Amino acid sequence: MGAESSPKIVIVDESPIRAAILEEGLREAGFTGVVHISEMQSLLERIYALDPDVILIDLENPSRDVLEQMFQVSRAVRRPIAMFVDQSDAASIQASVDAGVSAYIVDGLKKERIKPILDLCISRFNAFSKLQNELDRAKSALEDRKVIDRAKGILMRLKGLTEDEAYVLLRSMAMREKKKIAEIAQSILTASELLK
């Protein structure tokens, strides 16, 4: 492809949500040739068939080692691929590893054209993990509430308390034991399982 047209970018990611977030960001920034690969079987063949200029892969993906094979000169490889980073780009590697993504760039693509792609990639990956953390927190808060509700129910039944009184009891126990209310609630559930 010509050096000035939009580079062809392949995203290798088993997370469809994260890939979609990244793909959207790249398109908004004017990178039109974006393809997402989510199936890891015959990964190299797929990549060779697409013939990309840039490959982005998440670091949780064991298939990263498969991509390293592209550096090797062998019969199957049409052109060698080098990671975009050179000796001067340690900070870029740091930022991308922190974000959980790695980039492979076909030799010949100019460094200044790669930088915006990588920056965007890093910011989208960071945004995704923030989202993921929030989601995890929300999930665990919901789980906690379920556990607390069930423990309250047990206390109400066994000790003839109102809901508010059951909650106050849980909270004071948690303060005394220096534990979270959900942990106290969980131990009540466990104990009641045992005593069934």
Place this chain on the structure above:
Amino acid sequence: MTISLHVGFIPLVDAAALIVAVDKGFAAAEGLEVTLVREVSWSNIRDKLNIGLFDAAHLLAPVAIASSLGLGHIKVPIVAPFNLGLNGNAITVSPALHATIMGEIEGDPFDPMATALALARIVATRQRSGAEPLTFGMTFPFSTHNYQLRYWMAAAGIDPDEDVRLVVLPPPYMVDSLANGQVDAFCVGAPWNSIAVDRGVGHILHFVSDILTRAAEKVLAVRQSWSEKNPDVLAALIRAAFRATEFIDEPGNRAEVARLLAQPERIGVDADVIRRTLDGRLKISPDGTIRESDRYLLVGREGAARPDPMQVAWLYAQMVRWGQASFSPQALQIAKAVFRPDLYDAVLGLEGNSRDRASNVMGTFAGPVFDADDIAGYLASLQMARRPS
């Protein structure tokens, strides 16, 4: 004062010395609070070690050399003052390929020359009939697995780049890939060969100790700059790993070691499968055939933990042989400086003690004798080699 360290590892049995050092408290006894971080790829381990997210790592010996030479990635000098294991890999083939090799073989099926010659005939037959080339999985371009497969095949005249396909596969995907026919064989470390046999989808054709009697496999790797800034911490880490290898080598501790390694956050497979590797007593066929070898995996035994400059020179020679590196005396010096027996000896008080010295032989099953002082001559005497591009 407690020093906190982050150490990366790949879930393989040859991470044993690190796992045992941490989980049996040998690291803590040295004042180290080590967080072991399980990783999914060698690329991740290399990058996180290089940029300092890891203080130390369980690393393929050839990756330590490649990183120091700047091959395939940025150049970060790495030092390896401790071998975590010698050998430990095996070549496993599909039941179909196994049957074909056994039909072709002339001689002892454990003799790598006999299997390689049989394979060469099979490859030639397939080429004549226009069949797809056989595909062999291995773990990384800069891996002992890659060089061991190549060494074995090339001895029988098979060109590993032309006559077969060699593909990188992450170890956890190996068994499935063999089962679904994506590869016909693979070379990988424990426990994956045993898992393929247990699932009935593979036969262990060779222990790599059939091909080389002593092959440096994984090392304890640190950045050279880090080693210079933290000599005392490194010494403590070496002592902890050494204590761990002594513990692992004691047959009475094997059950406990297997249980520690089997934990879900460590290797996460059945303790029984790990035990077979530690004992060198492996089921090699789905029919239950057992093969024993005291050379299958060496952790600490026979001076295995002491980095051997001969080993590193041999690995560098393989990189040159297969076109991954060009030969230069300077590069050889850099490669040799990766292995640091001097640090090992100094920390463990073994200077001048020759008992632990390696026998200075690679113990290859075929080919010219390796001469670390004449690599150019060695390479010239090989029948098959790539020219670096």
